Amino acid sequence: MFEKFTAGARAVVRGAAEQADRSGSGTIGEPELLLALLERTDSPAAAVLAALGVHERRESVVEALAEVRRRGGVSAADAAALAGMGIDIDAIVARVEEAHGVGALAADGTAGRRKRVRRPFTAEAKAVLESALRIGVGRGERSLGDEHLLLALTSRPGAAAAVLADHGVTYDAVVRLLDETRGKRAS
Numbered sequence: 001m002f003e004k005f006t007a008g009a010r011a012v013v014r015g016a017a018e019q020a021d022r023s024g025s026g027t028i029g030e031p032e033l034l035l036a037l038l039e040r041t042d043s044p045a046a047a048v049l050a051a052l053g054v055h056e057r058r059e060s061v062v063e064a065l066a067e068v069r070r071r072g073g074v075s076a077a078d079a080a081a082l083a084g085m086g087i088d089i090d091a092i093v094a095r096v097e098e099a100h101g102v103g104a105l106a107a108d109g110t111a112g113r114r115k116r117v118r119r120p121f122t123a124e125a126k127a128v129l130e131s132a133l134r135i136g137v138g139r140g141e142r143s144l145g146d147e148h149l150l151l152a153l154t155s156r157p158g159a160a161a162a163v164l165a166d167h168g169v170t171y172d173a174v175v176r177l178l179d180e181t182r183g184k185r186a187s
Helices: 007-023 030-039 044-051 055-070 076-084 089-100 123-138 146-155 159-166 171-186
Strands: none
Touching: 007 030, 007 044, 007 146, 030 044, 030 055, 030 123, 030 146, 030 159, 044 055, 044 146, 044 171, 055 076, 055 159, 076 089, 076 159, 123 146, 146 159, 146 171
């Protein structure tokens, strides 16, 4: 699959692995892919994120991803929906952390294992990569860039999509900006 990826898309995948190393995660997931996308500066995805004001709010995105990870993958929208049913996720997380330590729900089951040189992708991250391929083919593009990874992250439910949506980044907004840029290049 990676043979169709541009150098920029490959850089995102490598960056996601580096994010996993920095965080101590045993796997590469959606949050790591999003964090790697946020590090890009001169690419189609970076231009879209800048146009939507995400680069100025990068720390807010990073904090939101950390909070989702701390809650075991429960997004702010999910926590609000559960609160509407009388379930206080923050109270549950606090009790779990009181009993098992801070970040207990963020653990990925790798404690005690030796550090892996190659981190596997989570099922969700694999689905993002597959979705990026489908999106690129559907858009009639021969190669897959980091913009396809951004489109894929916003096209499916998940922690990254929820955090992006909370910051004004939706699939429709990304498509609109990419199509505007494509139209300018064609002119």
